[in-house]
Amino acid sequence: QKEVEQNSGPLSVPEGAIASLNCTYSDRGSQSFFWYRQYSGKSPELIMFIYSNGDKEDGRFTAQLNKASQYVSLLIRDSQPSDSATYLCAVLGNQFYFGTGTSLTVIP
Amino acid sequence: NAGVTQTPKFQVLKTGQSMTLQCAQDMNHNSMYWYRQDPGMGLRLIYYSASEGTTDKGEVPNGYNVSRLNKREFSLRLESAAPSQTSVYFCASSEVPGGDGYTFGSGTRLTVV
Numbered sequence: 001q002k003e004v005e006q007n008s009g010p011l012s013v014p015e016g017a018i019a020s021l022n023c024t025y026s027d028r029g030s031q032s033f034f035w036y037r038q039y040s041g042k043s044p045e046l047i048m049f050i051y052s053n054g055d056k057e058d059g060r061f062t063a064q065l066n067k068a069s070q071y072v073s074l075l076i077r078d079s080q081p082s083d084s085a086t087y088l089c090a091v092l093g094n095q096f097y098f099g100t101g102t103s104l105t106v107i108p
Numbered sequence: 109n110a111g112v113t114q115t116p117k118f119q120v121l122k123t124g125q126s127m128t129l130q131c132a133q134d135m136n137h138n139s140m141y142w143y144r145q146d147p148g149m150g151l152r153l154i155y156y157s158a159s160e161g162t163t164d165k166g167e168v169p170n171g172y173n174v175s176r177l178n179k180r181e182f183s184l185r186l187e188s189a190a191p192s193q194t195s196v197y198f199c200a201s202s203e204v205p206g207g208d209g210y211t212f213g214s215g216t217r218l219t220v221v
């Protein structure tokens with residue numbers, strides 16, 4: 001079992017829709033959770049982090065954490081073509097683990 | 109601020125050649141990391157340095173060595189390159205181990221033929 005699991009996609013949504021990206025993790029003691037965006041041929045860029053159960057909003061992005069279910073998600077509202085990228089989930093427990101990423105395409 | 113700077117951006121090596129990938133950060137971060145990224149494998153940690161003067165193995169250290177030259181610089185050396193080391197290499201840094209996420213360099217695309 002991988003430490004962090006993500007659906008590789010690809011996920012396609014129309015412009016203006018909500019994109020929902022999901023991630024599960026195995027270490028119940030994990031404390032911090034991160035979402036990175038990686039454009040093709042570029043390096044990962046941190047977009048959000050969340051520590052506590054519930055929702056955290058930053059502009060069009062909302063991170064949701066449910067520690068009991070060991071589940072973290074990222075919602076992107078009003079999706080734009082510029083949001084087309086691979087989204088990496090990362091979890092900090094006793095070590096820092098990255099998921100393999102979900103590819104998102106926003107269709108104009 | 110430049111953030112995390114990696115050199116070179118591209119490199120082609122012949123099997124058995126050696127090279128050093130350079131990384132420098134100007135954010136006064138304590139911790140630095142080297143990852144490789146391969147299709148379908150995600151980011152895998154090669155080595156990390158939690159603080160100046162310390163280095164530790166990550167998930168895939170075989171075939172690599174590192175040097176934490178000072179607080180700013182963390183280099184990765186391939187002593188005898190193999191085709192299996194063809195990958196994209198990222199350096200990253202954080203204020204403390206894990207911390208509030210990592211800042212990544214722009215990456216080095218390495219091909220070993």
